[in-house]
Amino acid sequence: MIKFxxxxxxVRDEWFDWCSQLTIEELLKDRRSGVGSILYTLFHIIDVEYxxxxxxxxxxxxxVQFADYNTLEEVKYLSNTFRIEVAEFLKTNIDELKExxxxxxxxxxxxxxxxxIHHIIAHEIHHIGQLSxxxxxxxxxxxxxxxxxxxxxxxxxx
Amino acid sequence: MIKFxxxxxxVRDEWFDWCSQLTIEELLKDRRSGVGSILYTLFHIIDVEYxxxxxxxxxxxxxVQFADYNTLEEVKYLSNTFRIEVAEFLKTNIDELKExxxxxxxxxxxxxxxxxIHHIIAHEIHHIGQLSxxxxxxxxxxxxxxxxxxxxxxxxxx
Numbered sequence: 219m220i221k222f223x224x225x226x227x228x229v230r231d232e233w234f235d236w237c238s239q240l241t242i243e244e245l246l247k248d249r250r251s252g253v254g255s256i257l258y259t260l261f262h263i264i265d266v267e268y269x270x271x272x273x274x275x276x277x278x279x280x281x282v283q284f285a286d287y288n289t290l291e292e293v294k295y296l297s298n299t300f301r302i303e304v305a306e307f308l309k310t311n312i313d314e315l316k317e318x319x320x321x322x323x324x325x326x327x328x329x330x331x332x333x334x335i336h337h338i339i340a341h342e343i344h345h346i347g348q349l350s351x352x353x354x355x356x357x358x359x360x361x362x363x364x365x366x367x368x369x370x371x372x373x374x375x376x
Numbered sequence: 377m378i379k380f381x382x383x384x385x386x387v388r389d390e391w392f393d394w395c396s397q398l399t400i401e402e403l404l405k406d407r408r409s410g411v412g413s414i415l416y417t418l419f420h421i422i423d424v425e426y427x428x429x430x431x432x433x434x435x436x437x438x439x440v441q442f443a444d445y446n447t448l449e450e451v452k453y454l455s456n457t458f459r460i461e462v463a464e465f466l467k468t469n470i471d472e473l474k475e476x477x478x479x480x481x482x483x484x485x486x487x488x489x490x491x492x493i494h495h496i497i498a499h500e501i502h503h504i505g506q507l508s509x510x511x512x513x514x515x516x517x518x519x520x521x522x523x524x525x526x527x528x529x530x531x532x533x534x
Contacts, residue, residue, distance in 0.1 A: 221494055251512030329524050336379055337523035343498050344521040347505020354409030363502040365495035366487050 220308055222339040224370035227301060229346055232361040233260065234294050236353070244356070245290060252348040258284055259349055261293050263342045268300040270334050271307055273322035274315070305376035378466055380497040382528035385459060387504055390519040391418065392452050394511070402514070403448060410506040416442055417507055419451050421500045426458040428492050429465055431480035432473070463534035 237245055237256065245257040253262050261284050269279055287296050316332040329337075346363065353360035395403055395414065403415040411420050419442050427437055445454050474490040487495075504521065511518035 221490075222498070225494070225498065251509045325524075327525060332379075333524050336383070340380070340383065340501050340521065340523045343501040344505040344508070347502040348509050350502070351409045351506050351509040363498065365498045366483075366491050367485060 219312075219335055219339070220373050221370065222343075223304075223308060224373055225365055225368065226339065226342040226346075228368060228370055229361060229363065230260065230263065230297060230342070233346065233349060234290065234297070236358075236361050237290050239358070240356075242289065246288065249352055252345065252352075256349060256352060257288065257290065257293055259345050261287055261296070263345050264293070264297045264300055266341055267304060267338050269324070270322070270338050271304045274318075274320055274331050274334055275307060279323055302376055305373050308373045377470075377493055377497065378531050379528065380501075381462075381466060382531055383523055383526065384497065384500040384504075386526060386528055387519060387521065388418065388421065388455060388500070391504065391507060392448065392455070394516075394519050395448050397516070398514075400447060404446065407510055410503065410510075414507060414510060415446065415448065415451055417503050419445055419454070421503050422451070422455045422458055424499055425462060425496050427482070428480070428496050429462045432478055432489050432492055433465060437481055460534055463531050466531045 237260075240256070246255050248254050249256070253259050261282075265282055272279060282296065287293050312331065312335065316330065318331045319328045320331060320334060321328045343363075346361075350360035350363065395418075398414070404413050406412050407414070411417050419440075423440055430437060440454065445451050470489065470493065474488065476489045477486045478489060478492060479486045501521075504519075508518035508521065
């Protein structure tokens, strides 16, 4: 499972690089599908990963507002900052927690840690798929989504 | 990892149901992004999963042509047929094979079974994310991509 985080983070960073060729207007343009804009999609991925990971740890939810992070640099900063804390947790033995039931403030239902980890992973890959469609609509090649053929930066090195 | 297959297969079946509200023209329309059309995306997901799973097992690649499966019913049939064989393999102890190196006919590079399994999973989630954008562009709610809150049909029951 950890490899999916390493994959998602590498792909996310490649999308940040990709975004640097667009104007802020293109990044913020409401595309009327997905969660709205390219930049908000990346913000949303980061926010969701961090919130669920804090939920698993029984930590209070940190609410971040997109209005405070609506530039590419700020979203990258948010990603890098939250990732350090997420990586710290992933370095621990999460296998031992798999069956633990978690309730978070934004959902009435309890889920196991294992379900939540799967959810976070699938959530990011799904939204990145959406970015790839918008990229083609802008006539720009998207970042490759291939899992194979990559060298990952290990979670332990964050 | 098996849970991701169960998730992908449930979501795929929900997309098949979703597709039944569209005409064959809409399903086959070239959307100029992703791999082209909605139906070809589903065909491609099935083909890629099956090809890699056969590759892992050292079985000969079965080449299927979209021209022979270009209706919703035929793609569903292909999905159901291939899935039985994929499920059979997933019921075995694939953990033992994780580090085994595989070379497939359509790629020069060797990959471990573990990498290929990750690749298949991410591949489907990514393409399903693309479908969700096209759904909104058609003004129709997409199938939910949430991993949490689902009851999966176990791989063992296929």
